[in-house]
Amino acid sequence: MTRFNGCIDLHHGKVKQIVGGSLLDSSPEKLTTNFVSNRETPSFYSKLYKENQVSRCHVIKLGPNNDEAAKEALAAWPGGLQVGGGITLDNAQKWLSLGASKVIVTSYLFPDAKFSLQRLNDLCELVGKEKLVVDVSCRKKNDKWIVAMDKWQTMTDMEVNKDSLDMLSRYCSEFLIHAADVEGLCKGIDEQLVERLGQWVTIPTTYAGGGRSMEDLKLVDELSHGKVDLTFGSALDIFGGNGVAFDECVEWNSTHA
Template structure:
């Protein structure tokens, strides 16, 4: 059954929900959907108390380390950490209480080519079972065959890499990680519906792969119907993160307590 994975997105030390495509390096803040009054530690403690596992803390730029550490100390072993992670600091975040480290940009050279030796460095640092590969992506022009295409985006989703989201890529990279996290950056934070085509691509891999890994989709979830669509398309093999549409983040499309009850029902089924 598709499980709800909670999130704590940090920007300038605060818990926020933003439009993912609005992150920029060259001045000007992102478009903010919600700025929480509560601290990162408050959210982490709530997720802990509600029995939610496998959620993630994402540091969107500098100035977020203290808030991230607060969250991890409130829920040790219950949250993953991403944002600026590399082989040199991965272990310190595990030691700070993260269950996994989430990595994207450091794995690529400035031109967007994957440096596979860095995957090996990460494994040497914390072990494959502690690694989540963030394959957050943007839709690109279809191939000559007309097949839909997405490419992984790095640097807070600003720069496209050469890595495509397809079965071959997922098969190859599954040897280096314990899980995948996939943000659909084009619809992230818009609350206008999921990228159903991307979900279908991910679901087809999850259903057929000889080496499947847990996978979480994020981006565009507007209502509980979108959660159901993900579960149906993936036969429950893909989990989901809900952000800006969640009532606890000022949204109106999804009730946090409904998602908590959903997870509790899934656990009782097992």
């Protein structure tokens, strides 16, 4: 069954919800932000997820100046949160030692936007397959989904399809997939992508992007035949949204275990 998984997105040390396609370091004035938590700290969300047994939550560092906030989130729930954003061979073990349950990697696997199997293998050997999540977040191009890196701004040479996911799954234990074109818009999920993922994935997979109501949990469950989980961001009431109540998500998980 499809489950609700939690997220904590960090931008310049604050918990934020951002329209994914607007995240440009070169043009910060174009950044579209749906929510900034000026009251609650990253640890507040960690504790909230922990207390409500929302598993497989991820902390994503969107750009620089987020390490201390990420450490705070991990310290509030040691072993309960995955962490991603700038993960490399040099720092992966550090984040695991700081309490991350798993590390999430994307951009490091694509030097010059070209996939490196060597880097994936090296990272897998270092931390172990069970501690590694590959973020195959993507954007649509000519009716195909292409992995996007560098905060979803750079298209790589990898198409998201059954062959690529089968290959990647030999080196990791989970996928995280942001549909960057609809991320943060609250205008509905990429139904076609979710349906395809249900046909393609063989390991636990969390989809993010466009979720706007509890109906989307039902829709993801139906389209993926229960093989893909969903995370809500901007629509969730704990992030200032009005489309989805956190308590309803917790109840969904408890009744669809």
